[in-house]
Amino acid sequence: MRATRAIIHLENLQYNIGLIRERLPKGTKLCVPVKADAYGHGALRVAVAAIRSGAHFLAVASVQEGIDLREAGIVAPILSLSLPIPEEIPLIIEHELTPLVVDGEFIHQLGEVAKLMGKKVPVHLKIDTGMSRIGCAPGQAAFLAKQIAQEKHLVLEGTATHLAAADSTAPQDIAFTRGQLAQFDRALEEIRNEGIDPGIAHAANSGAVCQYPEAAYGMVRPGILIYGYPPSEDLKDCIPVKPVMELETRVVAIKKIEAGTAVSYNRTWTAPEDTYIATLPVGYADGLLRRLSPGMSVRIGDKRFPVVGRICMDQCMVDIGPDPWVQRWDVATIFGPEPCGESARDLAGLADTIPYEITCGINRRVPRVYLGDEARNW
Known part of the structure; x- marks a missing residue:
């Protein structure tokens, strides 16, 4: 998997x-x-x-x-x-x-x-x-x-x-x-x-x-x-539906970088201080839109961390701070239903699009894992 x-x-x-x-x-x-x-x-x-x-x-x-x-x-x-x-x-x-x-x-x-x-x-x-x-x-x-x-x-x-x-x-x-x-x-x-x-x-x-x-x-x-999403912001409270898709990945590498070090293509982000960068194996070929950075964050444990630099085809990088508790192999949630925090609707707002494009865009190379009673009866 x-x-x-x-x-x-x-x-x-x-x-x-x-x-x-x-x-x-x-x-x-x-x-x-x-x-x-x-x-x-x-x-x-x-x-x-x-x-x-x-x-x-x-x-x-x-x-x-x-x-x-x-x-x-x-x-x-x-x-x-x-x-x-x-x-x-x-x-x-x-x-x-x-x-x-x-x-x-x-x-x-x-x-x-x-x-x-x-x-x-x-x-x-x-x-x-x-x-x-x-x-x-x-x-x-x-x-x-x-x-x-x-x-x-x-x-x-x-x-x-x-x-x-x-x-x-x-x-x-x-x-x-x-x-x-x-x-x-x-x-x-x-x-x-x-x-x-x-x-x-x-x-x-x-x-x-x-x-x-x-x-x-x-x-x-x-x-x-x-x-699981309202059809528009105008109707965000019309029916209390629950998001169905959750997108998650794991931390596969952590490295320390010094202040002034650039991260990812075109050096669009430079570390303001010594910090640690976590690499996640998810990118725009998986459906994580390149335009979501800057601004996007992911949840690891009970905290959110910003994605920094350009999102790459297959990977993206997260600033986990100068004194991190995050460990290699930890789960990182991109979006999902409560209590995951951000949802596809939040990412859609960041990318100036609609939740449809976020969920439809998750590439088929990303495995789907089904949960719930219906999944157990499959």
Whole structure:
């Protein structure tokens, strides 16, 4: 086992899912996004824990992510959130993935391949109400729903949209989000007026779960909340979720340096006094962003120590002071849930980014270690 490892607290993941489900109206389904290797936490193990905690759907961002889960034995419905290329259509059908559809051309292509393969394929119609990414115009939704209904090998299982600013409490963003929901409601009604059941309606991401109960519809898709972080600083107190990932390493070397000695590339930090430097075997190739230094610190024992000099590809250095008690092989925690102190949210603030980028960025060369009842039942 490598010194640097990501500890995944599955008990926290299950706790977070429980908190979210408590907020939902009775009968509302839960879709757990496990795209990007479950935001860096490990898609397969998270998928199993989520399903056992009551998730109805999983969501991925690519056809291959869905195939990987199917080949590992996952049988729950898997919604593919990004648009595939035509060559992937047979794979979608073969592995029983549920694609989003946004236009007539793809609906026709999908229906033709499904017919050739003798399969009936569930689809979700995606409506663009203001994200301006993928999706049909709200006014086209009823027409496309009719086209899906006319394809004998397709089934309109759901209708979705995505909210662009639901994590903001700014008045203009609240008005924008409510406008998106109003457009979505009208599109759903127009589909019903054509005598077509829109299926499972879903729109709510983490931000909407926090502050738009009317956006629950038939299913919600919270992402970052499940992994233990609020969707924004505006909503930091909305649901008391617990971070799921902890990143730790160990001290592999300690050396004394004299005042005036520079540390790491480009000599960006020079020791102001005689001190000791501890080297940690973790760097930007592991996902520890180079821009986190200066400013970042790590916890060793019950104290935090600053990372000094440039973070290297595979290592970084910590100033442990002129009279250190730190020992070689001691554990150093980069971030994690309480009582670790700093979390991925704190590092995100330091790097002017979001917790998503911190956890997603932890490279696969960093081993994942799973803790909790779910891990013991694996």
